[in-house]
Amino acid sequence: MTKTLFFVARAGWLACLLCAWMTTALAQVPIPAPPSVGATSYILLDFHSDQALAERNSDERIEPASITKLMTSYVAFRELAAGNLDLDDEVLVSEKAWRTPGSRMFIEVGNRVRVEDLLKGIIIQSGNDASVAIAEHIAGDEVVFASMMNEQAAVLGMIGTNYTNATGLPHPEQYTTARDIAVLARALINEFPDFYAWYSEREFTFGGIRQHNRNRLLWRDPSVDGLKTGHTSSAGYCLVTSASRDGMRLISVVMGTSSEEARATASQALLNYGFRFFETYQLYEGGSVLATERIWQGRDNELPLGIDSDLFVTVPRGRYDALEARLELPDRLTAPVHSGSTLGQLLIELDGDALVSRPLVALADVEEAGFFGRASDSVRMWLGGLFGGD
Structure with a gap:
């Protein structure tokens, strides 16, 4: 059984959402090919919808360089959230941490350094010494x-x-992909918004030494608020960037460029492309009722259906009116049903092509009816089969 739905606009989420909903003659903007980017691999991802808007070699195995530190900080954030770590804890700096080569926070062996300072040294200064100290x-x-x-x-x-x-x-056994990095960046922003603010800080001073964040876009584009640079001679120059404009957040991952300027230019080009030619809408809220269906042999006769979390989609600019939503359900729903059980699919299509699908779940429990209730419904279903009722 298939049903067509109207979209439920979330009032006030985006001003352009209401415009798209109310305007019947919205001009369609042609979508050009993504910009030419001199990178080994890249991906441009919408944060809310998790849709890739542009990509090349995004699943190819690559060396992560200091982009690794996104996971270093993510693990630390999880330990903080679990109560296993505190920002004011003092970390004893080992000789191994002190001797770690590469970019440094300039912590000294034998000293004690606060967890918060180490994390800022990792995030803002890309300190290898700080990374080893927090790991130990x-x-x-x-x-x-x-x-x-x-x-x-x-x-x-x-x-x-x-x-x-x-x-x-x-x-040789440390590797990742541009897509995986985007997944991690999205999780970090989503799960730890307070800590994420550190990724927008332009400088950090420790031990009297001031160092600047190497992400040049923090100075060039006010919509950019993170995330991380990376570089080794074998990995090239890498940059993970996130930016938010008018409620739409994008994540770009650019790996293996030729210089600091090249990674910044490539990232800026991808972000501008995404914001110029695409727009993101929230179609439905998680837990809201999308349909109420007849349920048989239950203590209740109706069952509310919906999705378990908010649903966003990203579409070419001006194409909101071309979206269609359908529910796919079995011909009959029969009790007992538990809240959260998957009973069908919500399908979102653009110009007849599948864009996204989500499980359609029960939003309430329906217990099985007693003997007489079940018997009555069995007769009704049998008669419905004979005479074409529902």
Whole structure:
């Protein structure tokens, strides 16, 4: 059984949403090909809808360089959220952490450094020494911490990623993909919005040494508020960026460019492309009733149906009116049914092509009726089968 739905606009979420809903002659903007980007791989992702708007070699295995530190901080944030770590905890700096080569926060062996300072040293200054220090404090040593990183990568579905260290220093078994990095960036922004604010800070001073964030777009584009740079001679220059304009947030991942300027220019081009030619709408709220269906042999005769979380879609600018929503359900629903049970599918199509699908779930429990109630419904279903009723 298939039913067509009207979209439920969330008032006030985007001004252009109401315009698209009310205007029948909205001009369609042609969508050109994505900009030419001199990168080994890249992806442009909408944060709310999780749709890729442009990509190249996004599933190709690549070296992450200091983009690794996104997972280093993500694991630390989870430990903070779980109560296993506190921002004011003091971390004893080991000789290994102090001797770690590459970019540095300039912590000194034997000193004690607050967790918050170490995290800012990782996020803003890209300190390898800070990364090893926090890894050792959380897990005992960096190898065990890398296993924690891999556990979280598996939970997030980062199937093309493996970590062997917390810094991003080259290792033959340390690898990721542009798509996996976007997945991680989206999770970090979504789960830890308060900590995410640190990624927009342009500088951090520790021990009298002031260092600037290497993300040039923080100075060039006021809509950019993160995330992380990376570079080794083998990985090239990499940049993960997020920006928000008029309620629409995009994440770009650019890997393997030729210079700091090239990674900034490529990221800016992708962001501008996404914001110029696409728009994102919230179609339905999680838990809202999308349909109420007849249910048989239950203590109640009707069952509310919906989706378990908010549904966003990203479409070419001016194409909102071309969206269609359909519900696919079995011909009959029969009790008992438990709230949250999947009973069908919500399908969103654009010009007849599938755009996104979500499980359609029961929003209430319906217990099985007693003997006489079941018998009565059985007769009604039998008669309905004979005479074409419902």
